[in-house]
Amino acid sequence: MSQEAGHGHYYVPAPSTYPITGSIALLFMGFGAAFSVNRLPLGYGLLTIGFAILFYMIFVWFRTVARESESGKFNKQVDTSFRWGMSWFIFSEVMFFAAFFGALFYMRVYSIPWLSDLEHKILWPDFTGIWPTAGPGITEKFMPMGPWGLPAINTLILLTSGVTVTWAHWALKLNKRGQLKLGLFLTFALGFLFVGLQAYEYGHAYSDLNLKLTTGAYGASFFMLTGFHGFHVTLGSIMLLVIYCRVLAGHFTPENHFGFEGVAWYWHFVDVVWLGLFIFVYWLI
Amino acid sequence: MAAVHDHDVGHAHDHHPSGMMRWMMTTNHKDIGSMYLWFSFIMFLTGGVMALTIRAELFQPGIQIVQPEFFNQLTTMHGLVMVFGAIMPAFVGFANWQIPMMIGAPDMAFARMNNWSFWLLPPAALLLTASFFVPGGAPAGGWTIYPPLSVQMGMGMDMAIFALHIMGASSIMGSINIITTILNMRAPGMTLMKMPLFVWTWLITAYLLVMVMPVLAGAVTMLLTDRNFGTNFFNAAGGGDPVMFQHIFWFFGHPEVYIMILPAFGIVSEIIPTFARKPLFGYSSMVYATASIAILSCIVWAHHMFTAGMPVTGQLFFMYATMLIAIPTGVKVFNWTATMWRGSMTFETPMLFAIGFIFLFTVGGFSGVICAIVPIDIQVQDTYYVIAHFHYVLVSGALFGIFGGAYYWLPKWTGHMYDETLGKWHFWLSMFFFNLTFFVQHFLGLAGMPRRIPDYALQFADFNMISSIGAFGFGFTQLLFLYVVLKCIRGGVKAPASPWEGAKTLEWTLPSPAPYHSFETPPVVR
Numbered sequence: 001m002s003q004e005a006g007h008g009h010y011y012v013p014a015p016s017t018y019p020i021t022g023s024i025a026l027l028f029m030g031f032g033a034a035f036s037v038n039r040l041p042l043g044y045g046l047l048t049i050g051f052a053i054l055f056y057m058i059f060v061w062f063r064t065v066a067r068e069s070e071s072g073k074f075n076k077q078v079d080t081s082f083r084w085g086m087s088w089f090i091f092s093e094v095m096f097f098a099a100f101f102g103a104l105f106y107m108r109v110y111s112i113p114w115l116s117d118l119e120h121k122i123l124w125p126d127f128t129g130i131w132p133t134a135g136p137g138i139t140e141k142f143m144p145m146g147p148w149g150l151p152a153i154n155t156l157i158l159l160t161s162g163v164t165v166t167w168a169h170w171a172l173k174l175n176k177r178g179q180l181k182l183g184l185f186l187t188f189a190l191g192f193l194f195v196g197l198q199a200y201e202y203g204h205a206y207s208d209l210n211l212k213l214t215t216g217a218y219g220a221s222f223f224m225l226t227g228f229h230g231f232h233v234t235l236g237s238i239m240l241l242v243i244y245c246r247v248l249a250g251h252f253t254p255e256n257h258f259g260f261e262g263v264a265w266y267w268h269f270v271d272v273v274w275l276g277l278f279i280f281v282y283w284l285i
Numbered sequence: 286m287a288a289v290h291d292h293d294v295g296h297a298h299d300h301h302p303s304g305m306m307r308w309m310m311t312t313n314h315k316d317i318g319s320m321y322l323w324f325s326f327i328m329f330l331t332g333g334v335m336a337l338t339i340r341a342e343l344f345q346p347g348i349q350i351v352q353p354e355f356f357n358q359l360t361t362m363h364g365l366v367m368v369f370g371a372i373m374p375a376f377v378g379f380a381n382w383q384i385p386m387m388i389g390a391p392d393m394a395f396a397r398m399n400n401w402s403f404w405l406l407p408p409a410a411l412l413l414t415a416s417f418f419v420p421g422g423a424p425a426g427g428w429t430i431y432p433p434l435s436v437q438m439g440m441g442m443d444m445a446i447f448a449l450h451i452m453g454a455s456s457i458m459g460s461i462n463i464i465t466t467i468l469n470m471r472a473p474g475m476t477l478m479k480m481p482l483f484v485w486t487w488l489i490t491a492y493l494l495v496m497v498m499p500v501l502a503g504a505v506t507m508l509l510t511d512r513n514f515g516t517n518f519f520n521a522a523g524g525g526d527p528v529m530f531q532h533i534f535w536f537f538g539h540p541e542v543y544i545m546i547l548p549a550f551g552i553v554s555e556i557i558p559t560f561a562r563k564p565l566f567g568y569s570s571m572v573y574a575t576a577s578i579a580i581l582s583c584i585v586w587a588h589h590m591f592t593a594g595m596p597v598t599g600q601l602f603f604m605y606a607t608m609l610i611a612i613p614t615g616v617k618v619f620n621w622t623a624t625m626w627r628g629s630m631t632f633e634t635p636m637l638f639a640i641g642f643i644f645l646f647t648v649g650g651f652s653g654v655i656c657a658i659v660p661i662d663i664q665v666q667d668t669y670y671v672i673a674h675f676h677y678v679l680v681s682g683a684l685f686g687i688f689g690g691a692y693y694w695l696p697k698w699t700g701h702m703y704d705e706t707l708g709k710w711h712f713w714l715s716m717f718f719f720n721l722t723f724f725v726q727h728f729l730g731l732a733g734m735p736r737r738i739p740d741y742a743l744q745f746a747d748f749n750m751i752s753s754i755g756a757f758g759f760g761f762t763q764l765l766f767l768y769v770v771l772k773c774i775r776g777g778v779k780a781p782a783s784p785w786e787g788a789k790t791l792e793w794t795l796p797s798p799a800p801y802h803s804f805e806t807p808p809v810v811r
Contacts, residue, residue, distance in 0.1 A: 010470070012392045012802075014304055015310035020402035027408035030447040034412070058377045061397075077469060082392040084465040092457050099503025101531055104516055111526035137522025181715040213516055217524030220516035224507070244707040 011073045018061040020224070025053035051099040062242070069250055069259065079258055090269050100228065104221040104280065112217060132285050143209040145222065145280035150201050154194055155278050156258030158233075158269055161190035162271045165240075165264050175254045177247070184244045187267070191237030198230045226282055231272045239263045290713050299673055309404070312396035313801060314381045315698075317403050321378030322691075326767070328370030335363040340722075342739050343749050349564050356739035357425035358417065358441075364501045365445065368545070370410055372679065375434050376548040377402070377459050380487050382698065384463060386792035386799060387481045389472025389808045394465040397581035400459055402573065404721040405455035413448035416441035416774035427737060429534055430525045430549075432519040436511050443512065446505045452523035453498040460491035461499075464658025474789070474810035478572070481790045482565060485572050488550030489579045493540045493547075496583070497594055504530060508698075528593050535586035546646075546678060547575060548616060549686025553639045555790065556693050560636035561628025563788040567620040569634045574613035574620075581610045591662045602657045611650065633785075636707030638689030641716050642682060649677025652727065670730025688715070688766065695773050696780035700798035703773040711769060714762040721755030 028050030036043025052214055074082075108131055114120070115136050118127025119257065124136035132144040145151065168183025202223075203210040213223045243263050246252065302310050308320060338645065339359050341352045379490065381399065385392055393399045416423040421439020424430060435442055467488045471480070480488075506528065510516040515522020519530045558565045565571065587595060587603040621643055630636070652674040654664050665671060688711070694701050725748040730736075734745045783793035791808060792799065 010391050013397045015307070015312055015398070017310055019397060020309040020405050023404040026405060027411065027452055029413045030408060030444070030451060031415075031446055034440055035398050035442045036508070037443055040440075078470050081465050084468055085461050088461045088464055088495050089457075092461070092495045095496055096499035096503055099500045100501075100507075102533060102536075103507060103529060104517050105505075106529045106532065107524055107526070111521070111529060114526075115521060115524065121743050133524055134522075135517060135522055135524030137519070137520075163594050213510070213514055216517045216522075219520050220507075220510070220523070220525070224510065224516065225544075227332060260506055285785075 009074070009075055009077075011068070013234075015070040016064075018064070022061075025050050025057055028053065047278045050274060061247060066246060066251065066259065069118075069256075076078060081089055081264065082258050092274075093269060097228070097276075100221070100225050101276065101280070104225065107221065119224050132218040134218055136236055138214075140210065140215045141213070141220070142211045142215050144218065144285050145201070145205055145282060146210060147278065147285075150197055150204075151278060151282045154197055155274065157190050157194045157197070158271050158274050161187045161194075162189065162268060165267050169260065169264055170253060172247075172257055172260060173254050181244070181247055184240060184247060188237045188240035188244060190235075190238060191233055191267075195230055195234050195237065198226065212235065219239070222281055225277055229270065229277055232273070235266050236263070236270050239266060254259075289696055291489055299713075300535045305458065306566045310400070312400055313390070314393045314396070314399065314803075315799065315801065317393075317399050317696075318383075320403050322404075323383060324403070324410075325375035325378060327411060328366055329763070332363050332366035333763065334369055335359045335366065335762050337756060339363065340753040341742070346741050346743055346746055346751070346768060348740055351739065353739050354422065354425060356699070357427075357737065358423040360422045360737050361427055361430075362413070362417070364426070365413060366410075366680075368428065368541070369449070369625050370406075370413075371457065372545045372683050372687070373401060374406060376487075376490070376545070376683075377456075377463075377686070379483075379548060379552065379690055379694075380459075380463050380491075383694065383792060384484055384487060385470070385483050386697075386795060386803045387789050387790050387802045388462045388467065388470060388475055388593050389810065390466060390470035391802055391804055391807075394470055396595040401463050402455045402459040402462065405451050405458075405614050409448040409451035409455065412451070416444040419444065429531075429538065430505070430508065430529050431534075432497030432508060432511065435633050438521060443509065446509050448495055449505050450502055453502045456498045460494040463487055463491040464495070466518040466519055472804065472807040472810055478569060479810060481551075481569070482554035482571055482575075483548070483551035484731050486547045486554070486575055488542050489575050490547045493544050493582065495581055497537040497540045497544075500533060501541075502758070504533040504537065506801050507533075512797045514551045516738070526669055528595075531590045532587065535589045536583075537712055538589065540582045540585040541719055542675075542678070543578055545683045546686075547578070549683045550575065552686045552693070553621065553642050554617075554689035556635045556639040556689050558789070559693070559785045560639070561625045561626055561630050564789075565620070566623035566626075567616070571620055574616040578610060581606065581613070585610065587660070591593040591659050592666050604657055608654055610788045611654050614650055614793075618650075618779055631693075634703070634705060634712055635689045635693035637709065637712040638685045638692065641712065642689065643687040645681030645685065645719070649674055649682055652677065656786070665730055667735055668730035669726040670738055671756050672736050673723050673726035673730060676726075680723070681719055685715075688712075691766075691770070693785075694792075695770070695791055696784045696798050698776050699777075701773050701777035701779050702771050703777065703783060707765060707769045711762060711765045714765070715759060718758035718762055722752050722759055723755075725751050725755075 008049050026232065028046050029146075030050075030217035032043055032046030032048070034043075035041075036047055037229050112129045112131065112133060112135070115124065116127050120127070132141060134140065164183045164186040168187060171177070171179035172184055212219050240263055243260050246259065295352040301307060308316060311317060335795060338351060339356065342348075342356060381393065384390075400743060408508040417439050421441055423441045424435065424438060424440075424445045426434035426438060429795045430442070467480070467484055507516065511519050518525045519527045521527070554565055554571060555782060585603055587599060588607045591600055591603075614782065632640075652670070656674055692708055695701075727750050729745055729752075730744065735740055782796050784797070785793070792808070794808065795803060
């Protein structure tokens with residue numbers, strides 16, 4: 001199947017069906033999503049098929065990479081490639097969140113003050129433009145999400161998980177497998193706990209605070225930012241779970257464990273994004 | 286540049302899938318590069334047919350061929366298809382073919398992901414073009430898909446949004462691959478400041494792509510939720526602002542135009558020294574100029590929005606920042622000219638396209654500086670002057686760069702020389718018809734003809750007729766290019782390892798056609 005290619009011993013994988021499988025998945029998902037948001041028949045079916053193919057593809061692709069790694073096909077240079085690749089991927093994720101943070105800042109600094117200035121008094125005489133707001137045209141009452149309840153606990157949870165993942169990393173480097181397993185277990189458990197609490201908080205927002213996705217600028221920025229963040233925490237937790245399973249299967253050595261490190265980097269990234277969220281979405285309102 | 290291994294192609298990959306499966310499963314940078322290039326050409330013809338339909342409608346005043354609604358779909362889709370389907374994939378195709386060969390690497394850093402980057406494009410293209418056939422038709426709000434229009438349109442817009450997501454993922458994966466390849470796979474001795482300029486321009490382009498494609502993904506995601514899930518990002522009643530979309534979009538969009546021109550700068554910087562038989566003048570200043578253009582491109586976006594409403598201080602900042610870009614760009618134009626100065630020049634087709642590029646791109650650059658001046662921009666925005674401006678940088682800039690690069694490297698790719706006579710015909714016909722099409726549009730724009738409208742006042746009739754004739758001439762000329770390429774692939778004079786005596790980069794030390802695995806043992810660069 002795969003071979004140790006002669007060229008400078010850089011590992012070039014053999015022809016593979018995974019990419020085309022992933023593309024077929026995205027074809028289904030693209031049409032499925034377009035159909036379902038327009039409430040056409042077949043939409044959810046196509047979407048489900050697409051996701052199923054995608055999950056299958058991700059599973060076999062990553063399994064292959066893990067096997068290639070464990071069979072010693074990756075040399076130092078390949079390891080460096082992975083490090084560059086993961087760093088740039090995280091940079092692209094930072095820019096994705098930057099778009100939504102940019103939208104939040106733009107609305108708070110520009111559009112809402114403009115909508116409440118003197119010129120606009122004629123259109124919306126009662127609009128004061130005080131954040132948090134659902135905008136001048138949405139009069140439904142809502143309560144903002146305060147920072148010092150669940151969000152503060154969630155901050156503590158994520159920061160603690162950053163500590164446990166670092167502890168696990170040190171354990172791996174010192175070849176203390178027991179501590180490694182415990183540290184990893186705590187990390188993804190805290191991650192899933194975070195996601196669970198976020199889900200509870202969303203329920204609280206919808207049922208008690210009347211705070212919804214449709215609650216104007218505040219609701220849109222609140223749910224889109226925390227939603228995409230929660231999605232990333234979910235992905236990160238699943239990635240940590242996979243690493244945990246690989247540790248149980250005896251993968252990784254004190255010298256060679258970029259799979260672990262890449263996921264740890266990703267975990268710190270979602271951690272930092274959360275700090276931004278806590279400050280600008282929850283706290284400074 | 287020594288020690289090129291003599292290859293034994295058979296041993297590396299023991300069993301290759303054949304037929305269609307070879308292309309779907311390949312992890313080879315040359316196969317993937319070829320697929321990118323062919324995909325790009327197909328999309329180029331698709332977008333070209335839309336352009337010709339537009340020009341056919343504009344041949345005379347009045348509504349003759351298409352309805353206004355469909356006309357708007359055509360202008361929108363022409364832009365989206367050409368930007369995301371034709372120009373960008375073509376440059377990624379060049380990157381795939383050339384970067385490993387130019388830095389002495391065996392392949393791209395992530396060969397399997399490389400294949401996925403390509404194969405994401407056909408589903409995205411399918412999604413995008415299929416929007417013509419759904420109720421409401423294709424997106425019709427312009428390629429910039431501004432709200433509130435884009436929030437109100439039918440499901441074609443949702444399809445375009447998802448297509449953009451997929452193409453963005455493809456670009457990000459491709460760019461991460463290119464950056465990693467360049468940073469980590471260079472042959473021993475190939476320091477950063479010894480890299481060919483094409484590699485440098487792609488390194489910087491890929492950086493821009495990784496930075497701005499996620500921002501576009503964010504922008505269209507907000508559009509999607511505004512359309513379907515009741516958010517109010519671009520709705521003033523909810524505290525949002527339609528103009529905010531323009532800010533986010535152009536934060537992507539302006540670096541995007543440099544993404545489409547920097548690799549062309551790189552190609553021209555390879556061609557000119559080869560055919561002037563002199564080393565590139567001011568190599569390091571070229572590198573710094575490219576980097577400066579990239580940095581400046583991130584702080585000029587709002588010059589696309591001078592009439593959308595912004596404080597005067599904002600207009601002044603974006604005006605001066607934009608004009609600043611003329612300095613590093615001027616450095617490049619002067620360096621190319623200085624490279625040719627007292628060179629022992631010959632004018633093969635790649636050189637013709639490179640020189641055509643310098644002339645016409647400079648015209649487009651100047652009209653860009655003119656557009657950057659706020660009071661003038663307020664006059665010419667949304668007129669044919671802007672159309673003329675960006676076609677001078679995108680057609681005679683980016684596309685001429687692509688053609689020049691294709692002729693330059695075809696002997697290396699196919700092992701045959703292309704037909705020089707037909708190549709020259711392709712250049713001169715393209716040059717003539719391009720100017721016939723777009724030069725007159727400057728006058729139309731200055732006289733006030735608005736863009737994206739299928740009908741126009743009678744006084745614009747003559748120039749529009751000239752422009753349409755030019756457009757059809759230009760369109761059919763490109764079939765000549767297809768013929769030259771096919772002819773070159775099928776046969777022709779056998780190309781030596783280095784058919785251009787002035788070419789100095791690493792790929793010319795390999796035999797022509799280049800072996801399946803470029804450098805099995807890394808060459809040592811002095």
